[in-house]
Amino acid sequence: MRSFLLTALIPLLFLFQSGPNTIKGKVINAGSQKPIANVLVYVIEGEEESLTNAKGEFTIKTRKAFPIRVTAQELSGKRSKVGVTTTAGNVTIQIP
Secondary structure, eight states: OHHHHHHHHHHHHHHTSOOOEEEEEEEEETTTOOBOSSOEEEETTSOOEEEOOTTSEEEEEEOOOSSEEEEEEOTTSOEEEEEEOOSSSOEEEEEO
């Protein structure tokens, strides 16, 4: 009986996992408001990551459910974290 319940319940876990979410945005310098290229942007506690392009833009696909914490980190070590609650609109991350 116990193994039957486990066999029946395990597939249900996959039904309740969050689907793929796409987070798009831009990383800018807080002072100049100019885009920053080659910034590592990643989801905390996940493996999903992206580098910003020349316009400071990034796209990350994740299976994590919202809210999601996203971190942007420059090569110099400066970083900023933001909370994302939806895929609607673009996220702007400012690095000091």
